[in-house]
Amino acid sequence: MKKPFHGSIKVLYIGLILYGIITFIPFIWALSASFKSLAEISSGGSNFIPNSFTFDNYKQIFLQEPRFGRWLFNSAIVALIVTFFNLLFNSMAGYALARVRFPGNQFLFFLILAVLVVPAQITLLPKFLILKSLGWLNSYQGLIVPTVVNATFIFMMRQFFLNFPKELEEAAALDGLNRFETFFQVVLPLAKPALAAQTIFIFMGSWNEFLLPLVVMSDPDMFTLPIGLNAFKGQYITYWNYIMAASMVFTLPALAIYAFFNRYFIQGVTFTGGKS
Amino acid sequence: MTLKSEFLKRRNIQEALSGYLFMTPTLIVLGIFLVLPVLYAIVLAFHSVNLLGEVSYRFTGLKNFMRIQGDERVAIALKNTMQYVAIVVPIQTLLALGLALALNAKIKGRSLFRVAFFLPTVTSSAVLTLIFMWIYNSNGLLNNVLSFFSLPTYNWLGDPEVALRGIMIMNIWATAPLFMVIYLAALQDVPESLYEAASIDGATGWGKFWCITLPFLRPVTFFIVVMGIIGTFQLFDQSYIFSNGSGGPNNATLTIVLLIYQYAFKNLDMGYALALTLVLALVIMTVTIIQRQFFGEERLD
Amino acid sequence: MDLPLWRSQVRFGMKNWVSRWTCFGLFLLLFSCQLKSRNANAPIEITLSGWQSNPNESKLLASVINDFEIKHPNIKVKREVINSQYMDVIKTRLIGDVAPDVFYLEAFEAPMLMKSGVLEPLNAYITPSYDLADFEPSLLTAFQQNGKLYGVPKDFSTLALFYNTTAFQNAKLAQPPKTWAELTQHAKQLTVDTNRDGKPDRYGMGIAPELPRQLFMIQAFGGRLTDHNNYASFATPNAVKGLQLLVDQYRRDRTVAQPSDVGANSNSEAFGQGKIAMAIEGAWAIPYLKETFPDLKFAIAEVPTLNGKKGTMAFTVAYVMNRQSKHKDAAWKLIEFLTSKDGMKSWATEGLALPSRQSVAAALKYDRDPLYAPLATGATYATIWQSGETLPTVMTSFDNQFISALLGQQPLKDAMKKAQDTANREIYWSN
Structure with missing residues (x-):
């Protein structure tokens, strides 16, 4: 799409900047709050620049909570492993549902849709009982294995592969590649934008997951960050200053992942000749 | 049997086999951690269950489902949720599409915009909630802006008439960028050659959009709408926080999942909670199937 | 359709990528399994779950627990802070038989747990020297059912x-x-x-x-x-x-x-x-x-x-013991220590709540502090936040x-x- 809306480029920019402000302000506000004292946040001013600028909140979360680094590590390791397997398994399943003809294809697709519909609050208890009988409570695999496949993104990958040009696969088949070779050598490399999108979502989802680790992990050494952060929320008073600081530390990795994989949308991938 | 049909048969078997192999990890993990729990839930829905302390299951047949009929709060929650879905899903889908198209155009600074637009999605929900409390606060940012333009101001957090609308705005704002990213990814796959061919045929920008881009985005739009419907039907966090878990005032913020949660965890009435879940699942399935007809998705063969 | 195109794209794309990431993934997996099996040689370990009101309170509790571990070197206390959806987590863990040995319980949630039999009655553990009569009687009542005491109030506020x-x-x-x-x-x-x-x-x-x-x-x-x-x-x-x-x-x-x-x-x-x-x-x-x-x-x-x-x-909160606990004696020792006169005194100074022992409240002079006196007096006529x-x-x-x-x-x-x-x-x- 080159220059889609010729004359209206100015209008487009104004719109984009306005929407940018709408999304940016809250984030900036959180950032500025992370440098304020609780007293200043609670006094209810709407100033963006802190009256008294302080690094205390950041210092406090690392000093006062000796396990903060450990939680960061736990979150990172779980998120990385989960993301890796999800990319692989979801794409495989999505591809099979979109492209491979096998009995039960439609049924499995509907099963996956059906599974999506059930609220997480409800499967939590049975899931917890299953993990317990596997002896996986308080372990990394207890958090990782149930989430290495994600019905949502199987569904998403299926929808992406529906549009995938058949010619490529036919050409690969003529070349004597079987389904697996075709998938890994032809299809997957060309699905980069979809994989990038998936990476962002899975990483973020795993990084932010709250309910499952809250129930599965009871040993403080095994907490992930969201569970650990929770400790800054007092029973009667919420320590917004600490929460804001911790959230900033917490948000950065997810944002970095996003910014990094974002380039796959900019590069673009072309299927057919003409451009190389 | 001819050689050709023999060959085709073998190919079909091979094809089916590889299909199952592709699905194996999914089938194992989803089977154990999703289908099994769901089956368990279905069985429990026909029981009166006590899981805490002395575990007991008492088969009660359809009692839990009969109870739903007489439970006026189910109807209210369903109505609230439907209303919410009907408003939020179209708006957030259109917004996501619009943003994606704008950011897919080759304009300067688009990667900056992409990061900025995505910020709401990476910010943790606890912080988002606080930020919105601050914005919606009766002397907060939103009311300041509204009064600057001499528009009426509201108590966004306390007034039930507007509380649900406030939740809707927040949800659209936080979800649209997520779907925007999926649209962006899909837009990368539109074959350039199609546009070029269209240009040669003398198609305008809008013409190309209607005849090429939009049809190409159909499968992804189906995904986004279904996920939007499922996500909004499962609205829980925000109404929980806004109403302190009660769904009040006078059930104005009661949603189906909040109701299920109340029964499951507050009353420990698992059987009934699961019966309600089944009804919710049925409703969403119906909506999805209707939607699938609407989008007329292509079949595999 | 020209085949070489996809070939060239693939060459630098997938093969390396897949193998590199697979190695990385396996490495992480192995590494994480190793980490898990590291700590296994502690004596008796009991878990204490609760929420925390503010960071100071948490520090005070940590130092009291430290004193306890010095006094009982064979018991190690693992503390767990759950501030969100506390009761959901506790109930889920109770159902799964993996609940903590000792945990906080608010009075208004107590009747359901006492009735379902997941809490250990404490009557048999209490010795005369513990001086149960020192506790504000109305607070004890909140954790009693059919003559059995299921929890010891840690503090309260009116x-x-x-x-x-x-x-x-x-x-x-x-x-x-x-x-x-x-x-x-x-x-x-x-x-x-x-x-x-x-x-x-x-x-x-x-x-x-x-x-x-x-x-x-x-x-x-x-x-x-x-x-x-x-x-x-x-x-x-x-x-x-x-x-x-x-x-x-x-x-x-x-x-x-x-x-x-x-x-x-x-x-x-x-x-x-x-x-x-x-x-x-x-x-x-x-x-x-x-x-x-x-x-x-x-x-x-x-x-x-x-x-x-x-x-x-x-409003009052008690320490209760899980009936499924494997170390009931150790669990009681912890409750006893935390609610003893000395234990309570050393962390009730934060002022977030009033001590549930009358002698401690008197020793800390809460009844004479102008800010706290009205709250302390209220205890005599207050309605405890509890029902069936x-x-x-x-x-x-x-x-x-x-x-x-x-x-x-x-x-x-x-x-x-x-x-x-x-x-x-x-x-x-x-x-």
Whole structure:
């Protein structure tokens, strides 16, 4: 799409900047709050620049909570492993549902849709009982294995592969590649934008997951960050200053992942000749 | 049997086999951690269950489902949720599409915009909630802006008439960028050659959009709408926080999942909670199937 | 279709990528398994789960636990802080038989757990030297069922009237209100609209429209929350009478406000910001106000009398023991230590709540501290925030409807009738 809306480029920019402000302000506000004292946040001013600028909140979360680094590590390791397997398994399943003809294809697709519909609050208890009988409570695999496949993104990958040009696969088949070779050598490399999108979502989802680790992990050494952060929320008073600081530390990795994989949308991938 | 049909048969078997192999990890993990729990839930829905302390299951047949009929709060929650879905899903889908198209155009600074637009999605929900409390606060940012333009101001957090609308705005704002990213990814796959061919045929920008881009985005739009419907039907966090878990005032913020949660965890009435879940699942399935007809998705063969 | 194109794209694309990431993934997996099996040689390990009110309290508790571990070198205490959805997590873990050995339990959640038999009765563990009689009797009752004691209260707080002394001086009010009629009058005088935009800049009082805060208002004129079968019974004229006072103040006088009306997250925050001149709050608000609003000048008095009687709410939390615990003796030793006179004294100094032992309260002079005395006195006549195991249902229903009456969507009488019917229908069905 080159220059889609010729004359209206100015209008487009104004719109984009306005929407940018709408999304940016809250984030900036959180950032500025992370440098304020609780007293200043609670006094209810709407100033963006802190009256008294302080690094205390950041210092406090690392000093006062000796396990903060450990939680960061736990979150990172779980998120990385989960993301890796999800990319692989979801794409495989999505591809099979979109492209491979096998009995039960439609049924499995509907099963996956059906599974999506059930609220997480409800499967939590049975899931917890299953993990317990596997002896996986308080372990990394207890958090990782149930989430290495994600019905949502199987569904998403299926929808992406529906549009995938058949010619490529036919050409690969003529070349004597079987389904697996075709998938890994032809299809997957060309699905980069979809994989990038998936990476962002899975990483973020795993990084932010709250309910499952809250129930599965009871040993403080095994907490992930969201569970650990929770400790800054007092029973009667919420320590917004600490929460804001911790959230900033917490948000950065997810944002970095996003910014990094974002380039796959900019590069673009072309299927057919003409451009190389 | 001819050689050709023999060959085709073998190919079909091979094809089916590889299909199952592709699905194996999914089938194992989803089977154990999703289908099994769901089956368990279905069985429990026909029981009166006590899981805490002395575990007991008492088969009660359809009692839990009969109870739903007489439970006026189910109807209210369903109505609230439907209303919410009907408003939020179209708006957030259109917004996501619009943003994606704008950011897919080759304009300067688009990667900056992409990061900025995505910020709401990476910010943790606890912080988002606080930020919105601050914005919606009766002397907060939103009311300041509204009064600057001499528009009426509201108590966004306390007034039930507007509380649900406030939740809707927040949800659209936080979800649209997520779907925007999926649209962006899909837009990368539109074959350039199609546009070029269209240009040669003398198609305008809008013409190309209607005849090429939009049809190409159909499968992804189906995904986004279904996920939007499922996500909004499962609205829980925000109404929980806004109403302190009660769904009040006078059930104005009661949603189906909040109701299920109340029964499951507050009353420990698992059987009934699961019966309600089944009804919710049925409703969403119906909506999805209707939607699938609407989008007329292509079949595999 | 030219094949070499995809070939060239693939070459630098997938093969390397896949193998590199697979190695990385396997490495991470192995690494994480190793990490898990590291710590296994501790003596006896017991888990203590609870929430934390603020970081200071947490530090104090950690040092008390440290003392305990020095005294009992063969017991190691693992602390776990759960601040969100605490009871959901505890209930789930109880169902899965992996609950902590010792955990916090709020009085209002106690009846359900005591009844279901997941808590260990403590009577057999208690020795005379522990001096159970030292505890505030009403607090112990909250954790008793059929003559068995299931928990030892760690602390408690009542509600009292916090008032802004600067605002009182400006309004020429010398004394805090003694009766609710006076309070209504004071609230009118304290409500000010400096910029005359029709919306007060400061309200007389804050209101929290939730059952835990308002139960004593229901009882003030002889109303009852539930009947002897644990069915809701608060839609009677007597029960509505006390609540009606609040609704009138909110709707007719417009002298009280909810936190959201004045742009605050809680009443204590609104009070700290000077947006309300009076608030009925608990001990936890005192350290918060001092810490967060150092310039605020405030004092505390007992809740004004209603219908000529004193009344307030009391909230208490106990340590309870899991019946499935594998180290019950160690668990009891921990409870005993934390609730002993010395243990309680060393961490009740934070001032978030009052100690549940009368001797400790006296030793720390809470009854003579001008801020804490009204809260301490309240203990003698307070209603403990507890009812039967149907309370969560009753509360949800009440909260849902009371606020709609407050907002004027329906008369209070109708709202309460509706709330009572909804609660009772649910209680009936769940039996």
